[in-house]
Amino acid sequence: MAQATPRNRRRGKQHPHFDSSVQEVFLQLWRTYDRLKSLEDELFGQHQLSAQQYNALRLLRSAHPETLPTLALGRRLISRSPDMTRMLDRLEKRGLIRRERRTENRRVVEISITAAGRLLLDELSDAVSDMHERQLGHLSKARQRQLIELLKEARQPLEDETCDWLEG
Amino acid sequence: MAQATPRNRRRGKQHPHFDSSVQEVFLQLWRTYDRLKSLEDELFGQHQLSAQQYNALRLLRSAHPETLPTLALGRRLISRSPDMTRMLDRLEKRGLIRRERRTENRRVVEISITAAGRLLLDELSDAVSDMHERQLGHLSKARQRQLIELLKEARQPLEDETCDWLEG
DNA sequence: TGTGAACAGTTGTTGAAAGAACTATTTTCC
DNA sequence: GGAAAATAGTTCTTTCAACAACTGTTCACA
Numbered sequence: 001m002a003q004a005t006p007r008n009r010r011r012g013k014q015h016p017h018f019d020s021s022v023q024e025v026f027l028q029l030w031r032t033y034d035r036l037k038s039l040e041d042e043l044f045g046q047h048q049l050s051a052q053q054y055n056a057l058r059l060l061r062s063a064h065p066e067t068l069p070t071l072a073l074g075r076r077l078i079s080r081s082p083d084m085t086r087m088l089d090r091l092e093k094r095g096l097i098r099r100e101r102r103t104e105n106r107r108v109v110e111i112s113i114t115a116a117g118r119l120l121l122d123e124l125s126d127a128v129s130d131m132h133e134r135q136l137g138h139l140s141k142a143r144q145r146q147l148i149e150l151l152k153e154a155r156q157p158l159e160d161e162t163c164d165w166l167e168g
Numbered sequence: 169m170a171q172a173t174p175r176n177r178r179r180g181k182q183h184p185h186f187d188s189s190v191q192e193v194f195l196q197l198w199r200t201y202d203r204l205k206s207l208e209d210e211l212f213g214q215h216q217l218s219a220q221q222y223n224a225l226r227l228l229r230s231a232h233p234e235t236l237p238t239l240a241l242g243r244r245l246i247s248r249s250p251d252m253t254r255m256l257d258r259l260e261k262r263g264l265i266r267r268e269r270r271t272e273n274r275r276v277v278e279i280s281i282t283a284a285g286r287l288l289l290d291e292l293s294d295a296v297s298d299m300h301e302r303q304l305g306h307l308s309k310a311r312q313r314q315l316i317e318l319l320k321e322a323r324q325p326l327e328d329e330t331c332d333w334l335e336g
Numbered sequence: 337t338g339t340g341a342a343c344a345g346t347t348g349t350t351g352a353a354a355g356a357a358c359t360a361t362t363t364t365c366c
Numbered sequence: 367g368g369a370a371a372a373t374a375g376t377t378c379t380t381t382c383a384a385c386a387a388c389t390g391t392t393c394a395c396a
Contacts, residue, residue: 017230019293022300025312026204027223027246032319033201034247035326036194050352055195058187071374078195079202082354085376090352107361107374125187132190138325144193147322150315151200157306158203213354218382239344251383253346275344275391 025154036135043131047124052081053091054124060097060113061121067100067110096120193322204303211299215292220249221259222292228265228281229289235268235278264288 018024040051049057059076060068068076074084081087088111091097096117099109136144186192208219217225227244228236236244242252249255256279259265264285267277304312 019226019296020300021309021312022304023296025304025307025316026208026300028316028319029197029201029204030219030246032323033197035323036197039326040194051198062185069374078198083352086352105362105374109375128187128191132188132194135326136190136193136322139193139322141189143318143321144189147315147318148193148196150311150318151196153311154304154307154315155200155203158207158303209354237344249383250385254382273344273392277345 039131039135043127047120052077052079053087056087056091057096057113057117057121060111061118064113067112069108069110073111207299207303211295215288220245220247221255224255224259225264225281225285225289228279229286232281232286235280237276237278241279
């Protein structure tokens with residue numbers, strides 16, 4: 001079944017450069033993400049941080065002075081990282097986070113941000129604001145809100161319910 | 169100057185979880201990209217391809233029977249790849265592309281897709297369509313178009329004019 | 337005509353992602 | 367109360383991406 005007719009490429013109709021309209025959306029999304037991300041990489045790279053690491057620190061700061069178990073932190077990160085351990089190794093080696101095992105459940109490793117970590121975030125704060133301005137400062141708040149809603153709608157069926165990375 | 173006032177986090181107003189409204193847009197964009205990309209990875213991974221490699225093959229097919237210089241291909245790819253050479257090495261080793269140096273300009277390496285490469289794309293064609301359906305089939309064409317326009321608008325100031333990855 | 341600049345790719349190194357297999361700890365439940 | 371299952375992280379290995387330095391080729395122009 002589903003005979004593989006060669007050259008059934010759905011091209012030459014509405015979407016000259018794409019296999020389908022969905023593909024165009026995805027490629028536009030990818031491209032836009034890539035361009036905006038390049039600014040993040042530029043800024044955070046100057047401080048030997050990845051965007052993922054910055055977000056981990058940001059989440060830890062917002063939890064501070066509470067702590068977060070490793071996997072709970074992983075679930076809140078934007079893109080799943082199967083390499084939590086080593087990412088945290090790097091942050092710990094630099095003194096930006098602290099790890100501790102509690103006696104009540106010796107399986108979980110509780111993570112918290114250190115004073116040095118918070119200081120680093122504070123030092124970055126202005127540069128981050130500038131970057132945000134360069135990223136999307138040209139979009140009105142209304143357009144930004146519109147974009148957010150469309151993005152949520154776009155990924156909604158693919159959203160993993162066990163992932164509590166955002167307000168519900 | 170720009171005294172680093174600690175805790176000037178701009179939070180607690182409109183954006184409880186974010187440093188700013190732009191950051192929310194970026195994180196939503198990142199998350200949506202990540203979710204949609206996971207479907208691409210799942211499909212292409214079964215054939216030992218990355219999404220980037222698939223796109224390279226797609227572009228080569230659309231140029232076929234013409235060839236493309238390495239850097240021209242790189243410019244058309246969605247995310248800039250400073251590692252063209254080794255990516256093409258892998259595709260060439262599998263017989264999916266061909267490389268040749270012409271006598272008129274021995275600096276440039278012309279790339280073309282082989283019959284095996286085109287066959288692979290044809291075999292993938294139906295599965296790719298299914299994936300597109302699962303990615304964004306739930307969005308109406310109008311919503312898709314709206315999203316595309318917002319994405320273009322979002323990255324427009326960051327778009328490198330030397331990058332001709334799309335119609336203009 | 338020949339020297340320096342520009343161009344097109346390649347190579348080498350280092351660091352980080354992916355995925356699977358593994359260890360240690362706690363819970364479940366008969 | 368003890369084996370089996372679930373939970374929480376870690377480690378191993380292979381692969382991939384980033385960055386810079388390098389080779390070879392052509393062009394500009396004095």
